[in-house]
Amino acid sequence: MSRLCEGRVAIVTGAARGIGREYALQLAACGAKVVVNDLGVSREGLGRDTSAAQQVVDEIKAAGGEAIANCDDVSEWKEAEHMIHSTVEHFGKLDVVINNAGILRDRMLVNMEESEWDAVIKVHLKGTFAPCHHAAVYWRNQQKLTGEPVNARLINTTSFSGLLGNIGQSNYGAAKAGIAAFTIITARELKRYGITVNAISPHAQTRMTESLRERTPEEIALRHPRWIAAAATWLASAESAEVTARVFELGGGFLAAMEGWHRGPQAEPIDNPNAIGPVMLDLARRARRNADMRGNDLD
Numbered sequence: 001m002s003r004l005c006e007g008r009v010a011i012v013t014g015a016a017r018g019i020g021r022e023y024a025l026q027l028a029a030c031g032a033k034v035v036v037n038d039l040g041v042s043r044e045g046l047g048r049d050t051s052a053a054q055q056v057v058d059e060i061k062a063a064g065g066e067a068i069a070n071c072d073d074v075s076e077w078k079e080a081e082h083m084i085h086s087t088v089e090h091f092g093k094l095d096v097v098i099n100n101a102g103i104l105r106d107r108m109l110v111n112m113e114e115s116e117w118d119a120v121i122k123v124h125l126k127g128t129f130a131p132c133h134h135a136a137v138y139w140r141n142q143q144k145l146t147g148e149p150v151n152a153r154l155i156n157t158t159s160f161s162g163l164l165g166n167i168g169q170s171n172y173g174a175a176k177a178g179i180a181a182f183t184i185i186t187a188r189e190l191k192r193y194g195i196t197v198n199a200i201s202p203h204a205q206t207r208m209t210e211s212l213r214e215r216t217p218e219e220i221a222l223r224h225p226r227w228i229a230a231a232a233t234w235l236a237s238a239e240s241a242e243v244t245a246r247v248f249e250l251g252g253g254f255l256a257a258m259e260g261w262h263r264g265p266q267a268e269p270i271d272n273p274n275a276i277g278p279v280m281l282d283l284a285r286r287a288r289r290n291a292d293m294r295g296n297d298l299d
Contacts, residue, residue: 002029002030004030004031004234004237005031005032005096005233005236005237006030006031006032007031007033008031008033008096008238009032009034009091009092009093009095009096010027010032010033010034010035010098011034011035011037011070011084011087011094011098011131011135012024012027012035012036012037012100013074013097013098013099013127014037014038014100014102015037015038015056015100016036016038016052016055016056017038017052019100019225019228019229020038020100020101021225022225022228023098023100023228023232023233024036024056024060024067025056025229026226026232026233027096027232027236028060028063028066028067029063029065030233030237032095032236033067033091034060034065034066034067034068035067035069035070035083035090035091036053036054036056036068036070037053037069037070037071037072037101038053038056038070038071038101039071039073040052040053050069050071053069053070053071054069056069057069068090070083070087074101074123074127074130075101075122075123077130080127080130080131080133081130081134083131084131084138085134085138088138094135094138094139095151095152095153095236096154096155096236097132097153097154097155098155098157098232098236099128099132099154099155099156099157100157101123101124102127102157103119103120103124104120104169104172105119105120106168106169106172108167108168109170112170112171116171117170117171120171120172120175121174124172124175124176125178125179125182128157132154132156132182132186135154136154136186136193136195139152139190139193139194140193143193148194149194151194151238151241152193152194152195153196153197153198153235153240154183154186154190154195154196154197154198155198155200155232156179156182156183156197156199156200157201158176158183158199158200158201158247159172159173159201160201160203160249161173161176162175162176162177162178162179162201163180163201163249163260179199180199180201180258180260181260183197183198183199183245183247184245184247187244187245187246188245196235196240196241196243196244197244197245198240198243198244198245198247198248199246199248200228200231200232200235200249200250201247201248201249201250202225202228202250202251203223203249203250223251223252227250228251231248231255246258247260264283264286264287264290265283265286265287266283267279
């Protein structure tokens with residue numbers, strides 16, 4: 001993977017800690033110039049420490065890489081636009097945006113406050129949409145200017161919670177499911193410009209997951225963020241040009257291309273509205289058996 005991203009310019013949001021930090025470090029080690037974006041907030045999105053991003057920049061520079069810090073709020077439209085434009089102004093171009101920034105406000109539905117829903121949706125979903133929009137506008141203009149595909153990359157972050165569901169995370173899961181759908185749709189829209197759009201659903205030991213359950217040292221090693229970062233670095237490179245509109249689940253020694261929603265058990269044509277209920281019950285039971293066979297526990 002050495003020098004895999006030589007000369008490419010990449011933005012990583014939420015890059016001061018955890019997976020985002022690992023993304024930034026590996027991209028820099030592979031030759032990319034990196035914009036380390038982070039507000040330095042807590043896991044819940046509270047507080048602010050603008051020095052957090054600079055610490056990662058200092059680490060990259062100490063290793064011989066090139067990076068700058070950015071503290072724009074990616075969930076704010078104008079700040080996301082500024083992040084894209086300031087990157088181009090500083091480095092002369094932009095090749096990759098990795099949308100990794102996120103927060104948690106876990107709560108059961110009956111206890112969730114409106115503010116807890118709004119905060120998570122805004123950071124994850126709008127915080128993915130806004131950078132993608134402004135980057136795509138820049139790349140489209142570049143493609144029109146040169147007449148050549150731009151070979152650019154958008155890499156988003158989804159989650160098991162959004163793809164298969166996790167109790168207590170209706171806000172987070174809804175945002176992550178939205179990101180998966182957003183990834184597939186925008187990949188189809190942007191392919192004409194030479195832009196690929198993919199998403200990663202990571203299994204990694206970070207501050208976002210460390211309190212969920214205890215893990216063995218072997219599990220922790222397999223869930224180290226470097227495994228996720230290796231995938232993101234390859235997706236950021238020129239080698240991944242033919243891969244787009246894909247959601248990859250990765251970590252803990254596991255790698256899969258997720259298929260998303262697809263038609264499952266199907267009924268024969270129904271000619272009596274009164275039969276719909278019993279047929280739906282039969283389809284639900286058959287779908288449940290299929291889910292059990294795949295190991296997707298719905299309880």
